[in-house]
Amino acid sequence: MKSLLQKLNIQDINPGASFGAGHWIEDKAGAELVSYNPATGEPIAKVIQATPASYDQVVKASQQAFESWRNVPAPKRGQLVRDLGEAVRELKEPLGELVSLEMGKIRAEGLGEVQEMIDICEFAVGLSRQLYGLTMHSERPNHRMYEQWHPLGPVGVISAFNFPIAVWSWNSTLASVCGDTVIWKPSELAPLAAIATQHICNRVMADHGLSGIFSLVIGTGQEVGELLINDPRIPLVSFTGSTKVGRHVNQTVAGRFGKTLLELGGNNAIIVAEDANLDLAVRAILFGAVGTAGQRCTSTRRIIAHKSIVDELTQRLVKAYGQVSIGDPLDEGTLMGPLVTPAAVEKMEAALQNASQAGGTVLTGGKRIERPGNYVEPTIVRMPKQSDVVKEETFAPVLYILDYDSVDEAMRIHNDVPQGLSSAIFTDSMQTVERFLSSGGSDCGIANVNIGTSGAEIGGAFGGEKETGGGRESGSDSWRAYMRRQTNTINWGKELPLAQGIKFGD
Numbered sequence: 001m002k003s004l005l006q007k008l009n010i011q012d013i014n015p016g017a018s019f020g021a022g023h024w025i026e027d028k029a030g031a032e033l034v035s036y037n038p039a040t041g042e043p044i045a046k047v048i049q050a051t052p053a054s055y056d057q058v059v060k061a062s063q064q065a066f067e068s069w070r071n072v073p074a075p076k077r078g079q080l081v082r083d084l085g086e087a088v089r090e091l092k093e094p095l096g097e098l099v100s101l102e103m104g105k106i107r108a109e110g111l112g113e114v115q116e117m118i119d120i121c122e123f124a125v126g127l128s129r130q131l132y133g134l135t136m137h138s139e140r141p142n143h144r145m146y147e148q149w150h151p152l153g154p155v156g157v158i159s160a161f162n163f164p165i166a167v168w169s170w171n172s173t174l175a176s177v178c179g180d181t182v183i184w185k186p187s188e189l190a191p192l193a194a195i196a197t198q199h200i201c202n203r204v205m206a207d208h209g210l211s212g213i214f215s216l217v218i219g220t221g222q223e224v225g226e227l228l229i230n231d232p233r234i235p236l237v238s239f240t241g242s243t244k245v246g247r248h249v250n251q252t253v254a255g256r257f258g259k260t261l262l263e264l265g266g267n268n269a270i271i272v273a274e275d276a277n278l279d280l281a282v283r284a285i286l287f288g289a290v291g292t293a294g295q296r297c298t299s300t301r302r303i304i305a306h307k308s309i310v311d312e313l314t315q316r317l318v319k320a321y322g323q324v325s326i327g328d329p330l331d332e333g334t335l336m337g338p339l340v341t342p343a344a345v346e347k348m349e350a351a352l353q354n355a356s357q358a359g360g361t362v363l364t365g366g367k368r369i370e371r372p373g374n375y376v377e378p379t380i381v382r383m384p385k386q387s388d389v390v391k392e393e394t395f396a397p398v399l400y401i402l403d404y405d406s407v408d409e410a411m412r413i414h415n416d417v418p419q420g421l422s423s424a425i426f427t428d429s430m431q432t433v434e435r436f437l438s439s440g441g442s443d444c445g446i447a448n449v450n451i452g453t454s455g456a457e458i459g460g461a462f463g464g465e466k467e468t469g470g471g472r473e474s475g476s477d478s479w480r481a482y483m484r485r486q487t488n489t490i491n492w493g494k495e496l497p498l499a500q501g502i503k504f505g506d
């Protein structure tokens, strides 16, 4: 840990873990938050949570910074993000390793997470010259109509433990080129990765003579999260996490007419058709279901396989699962690290119990591993067609296998869950592909063909429907969520014609 911090050029994990107005706030009244290593169960560091007073200080600084940042030309704002991308690129290894250490994803995935940050920085820099609005033809003579996009203000970003820094970067790089400032409440399970990232932001902001563009408030959802979602000074709250908490965030922020951007639960399935290339399918399923120990919102949780190939596919998967090396996420060769907390292990056990009661058969895995840390076996469960158990998201490496007879039936099973994030199909049939992608096909925000459900590139809009919350982050035109649209009509003539041809007192 010490050597990682040295490599990151951080003298110390600052005990006052709120950062605003250009300095760390050492609020002695703040409660202690301990970050644990999920691979050993041992504490790594203690940080101090923001109190309402330090939270308020951060928001005020963010509001103040917004007043000038909003007037900086967008391409210039992009230069801050360009330099952030460069700084992160230089520190990719130690930052990725810190993510692995703190939340347990394997090193390759920790580095991949940092690569997502670098990628989105590049995307945002280009975007800073492309915040386009439309122009329209007015129905009135000598009138011009167009729309423009203005920044919103300080944006609250509440991120989850599983992508502790990348999802912040999707939000904060876009928001900042859009002219917003960002207040980040990271997951209480991964405060160190957030503090390290804030240190990097601080250096880059200082190089530009800036402060308050990116700030940080550490704390629990019940305390700091509540302050943020109830705060009328925060016009937009971007929340990544469970559907249960997301529903509360949504209702609270809507109650004050704020905006939300929600990335909630997923229950992602892969349909494997009778003509699928099973070599590809097995590899994709393995990465999707076992990668990040099943703790991505895009993780593959259900396989819906044609009855003619379901047995072969299952056998191949069971064999592949048997070869997964489980261990310290930072060790070379490890494919699956621990779950994030002991509570996550218990949730997995409870889900497996429910699955057995519902007629499921565990084909491989199914147990916690008796050693220090939150280790479990990656698990495959063969499920009967009718079961509500598969409609729930369990953040663990549990894969349910179901079979189908017809593509229509596969689609029905596929869509019959409350969540709607990611989906995939493996087939070589053009008809089946198009059926899957048609409006009556997958109801998810992401629908892939011959690749798995997880591991999306940053260039596309990321998010999903139904209980996933409807938000879109990252690529495409997701930037619009961070701005307000204004329609402008300009009369450059000498008359005042009314729209719809109305005569009023002429």
Ligand code: UN1
Binding pocket: 116, 162, 163, 167, 240, 295, 296, 297, 298, 453, 454, 455, 456, 457
């Ligand atoms: C998440 O799990 O919250 O598509 C984000 C993926 C990653 C992002 C996942 N690029 O799996």
